[in-house]
Amino acid sequence: MRPAARSTSGADLLASAARYLPGGSSWMWSLPPDLAFVVDRGEGSRLWDTAGRAYIDYVLGSGPVLLGHAHPALVAAVQAQVEKGSTFQWLSEPMVRLAELIxxxxxxxxxxxxxxxxxxxxxxxxxxxxxxxGREKVLKFEGGWHGIHDYAMVGNWAGSEAPYPAARPDIGGIPKGAVESVLVAPFNDLATTEEIVALHGREIAAIIVEPLQRAIPPRSGFLQGLRDLSRRHGIVLIFDEVVTGFRLAWGGAQEFYGVTPDLATYGKALTCGFSLAAIAGRADLMETANPARKGTLDWALLSGTLSGNPLACAAGLAALGELRKPGVYARLAQLGTSLRDGITAAARRQGIPLQALGEGPIAQPVFLDPARPVASERDLRAADGTRATRLGLELIRRGIFVTPGGKMYLSLAHSDEDIAQTLQALDDALRVS
Ligand SMILES: Cc1ncc(COP(=O)(O)O)c(C=O)c1O
Known part of the structure; x- marks a missing residue:
């Protein structure tokens, strides 16, 4: 079938999206027809849709846009690089310089x-x-998100009712072998994690953890406990810093919480909005990627056609150049605190049981009595998720773009007035959600 004639009208684009994109969506949620929109452009803390409506953006592309949209330093760096070529797969100066900096x-x-x-x-x-x-199993934490590969789509959601450490797949299409190689422990529960490791330690290659799991901070001693436990059992400790990297602190969660893993993964804020991610860590581990090992089973090939392309690496250098400036992390922390405090104050005024999870420039409203602090995915199950989604939709209706029921990300481009405007909308949205 031939595509319809091009038009920039929101209605046409939405009709085409519904026709050509599954669920009319680009990701794992979609908006009801009265709120659905197509993004036209972003600048700073704002988005505009193709119908001309403006939104204060707390989705930020699911987190990468920590400097705000179309940051001039990134635009200039990418423009300068694109004229010199966009991909070589081979070493380039931006790639090498970015590796040094990280x-x-x-x-x-x-x-x-x-x-x-x-x-x-x-x-x-x-x-x-x-x-x-030389081991196969990986231990992860219930509710921890590590992307959508087969080993990651296990034990994330409340539907997974298996007792620890058995895991259920979260979606279809996950082979039994992948599920069987994953063990699941409750986040922030060191004693249960230790029991699982005592039983399976010799089979466990890695413990992978989001140091800040979604918006749930680690309890004091939990990450250090994992560090000690993994060391005792010869297990590789991986911090998934795709969210926390360059966001909680210049040195990420490992600097913020003061615990150093063996390996860490990066993405999102690393380039503030370009396709680049990284695996970083101890040299003896990373040497497994050395092509001199090709042809042996001691080789871990880690790469792809566009991996480390100079366009994304130039963006990364520009982004990190901005993020390493003095005062950046203090400002991000202050923004997060104002938003979280403002959300809880609004709920308190209205007598609504709500807590605002998060750390640094991350906030997540959770409808659960603050007397029951959330420390794990199972704790979250007691919260009213439907109400959180409704609140999100009411915020979008009021020009505040959020992931309904999910985390809110702040950027350096968000102003104090943005927060004030957001809290005003939230006050109103809370009354009807
Ligand atoms: C902690 C964490 N790890 C990994 C991923 C996967 O990253 P990507 O969506 O770039 O594949 C995400 C994505 O949200 C994430 O939040």
């Missing part, structure tokens, strides 16, 4: 390999651990 910034990073997405990064970090240890 290894300077990140405590665990002695060497690095670039890939294109966070999914690839976590999948391949697990591969490195398997090659290095």
């Amino acid at each position: 290894c300077e910034a990140v405590p665990c990073a002695e060497m690095i390999r670039f890939v294109s997405t966070g999914t690839e990064a976590t999948m391949l970090a697990i591969r490195v651990a398997r090659v290095f240890t």
